[in-house]
Amino acid sequence: MVVGHLYFYLFLMAGSLIFFYFFPVGLWITARFSGVQVGLFELVFMRIRKVPPAVIVDGLIVATKAGLKLTLTEVETHYLAGGHVPSVIKALISADKANIGLSFKQATAIDLAGRDVFEAVQISVNPKVINTPSVAAVAMDGIQLIAQARVTVRANIQQLVGGAGEETILARVGEGIVTSIGSSESHKEVLANPDKISQLVLNRGLDAGTAFQILSIDIADVDVGENIGAKLQIDQANADLRVADAKAEEKRAMAVALEQEMKAKSEEARAKVILSEAEVPQALAFALRNGQLGVMDYYRMQNIKADTEMRASVAADDLLPSKKGD
Incomplete structure (x- = not known):
């Protein structure tokens, strides 16, 4: 129960x-x-x-x-x-x-x-500040500047659906900073008047098609970076030097090759002379056997040859004292 x-x-x-x-x-x-x-x-x-x-x-x-x-x-x-x-x-x-x-x-x-x-309504009531990452740009004088900006935005309720987000705003502001610094003739001009960057960037209408309305762009910091112009000139000079060295080496190699070719031709000519001189006794013997050259003719030719060699030797000896005297 x-x-x-x-x-x-x-x-x-x-x-x-x-x-x-x-x-x-x-x-x-x-x-x-x-x-x-x-x-x-x-x-x-x-x-x-x-x-x-x-x-x-x-x-x-x-x-x-x-x-x-x-x-x-x-x-x-x-x-x-x-x-x-x-x-x-x-x-x-x-x-x-x-x-x-x-x-x-x-x-x-x-x-x-x-x-x-x-959050979108809150940003529409209380504008939001977005800090951009450091943006590096080079002025016309070749000096690099590194800038950082603060972008004050307000949510655009009508563009929240289909409108671009914060990433697009940051990318456009960074592009505007690069363009503004790059169009400056000197980096000193940018350092003296950084507000020109914000004015130029703000006038470009960077918030078009985004979910935000840009209220202001303030340059928070500008630092001087490297001398990019001088660095590029040094790199160009080094490149030109390497090209000149390569061309000089090419010419030297061609000269060496030409010298070797001339030596080879000289050796070839000397070899031909030696071969020709080696054929002389054979030609004399052939002429003696065939009666084209008499024995007396041969001896006279030998005498002339010996006389020529003696004269050349005496002339060489006569030149030696003058060289010593000089």
Whole structure:
């Protein structure tokens, strides 16, 4: 008997839990007293659609107390689409208090686009300062300057969907800084008037097509870097020197090759002379055998040859004293 009563109470408790889970009576009563018109069965259907009623009802209560007119269907549809209901409600309330035109459709579109709509409204009310990374640029005199800027932006609610983000702003500002420094004739001019950079960059309309409106660009710091012009000139001089050395080596190699070729030709000519001199005795012997040359003729030729050699020797000896005297 006791076991039966125990099972009865357990069944009653389980049934009560299931009932109050699908029929959130307490939440329905809270919504009614808060001025939110929602039916009990609508909350049941939310449970069936796997939508947490507390998130939807709490959001509607906050919106209603803030004076916003939202329907249960709109809020539930946004939740089913993957949106963040509390963030959208907070953004709508902040925009309404700040007199910023933001409709529920715009807020949900921004939220579904992956942006933090509440943060966007906050930036629209309180502008945000973005620090750019160090940007290096070279002036016309070849001196490198390293600049860092602070960009004050305000969120553009109308451009949050499809507009470019902070990365684009930073890239455009960096490009503008490089262009401004590069067009300066001297780095001293930039150091003396850094505000010219911000003015030139600001006048370029860098916030076009972005989710932000640029309010001001302030140059926070400008440092002098390397003398890029002198470094490039040194590199060019070294390159020219290497080219000149290569050309000189090429000419030297050609001269050596020509000298070797001339030596080879000289050796070839000497060899031909030696071969020709070697043929002389054979020619004399042939002439003697054939009677074309007599013995006396041969001796006279030998005498003439010896006399010529003697005269050359005497002439060489006569030249030696004069060389010593000199």
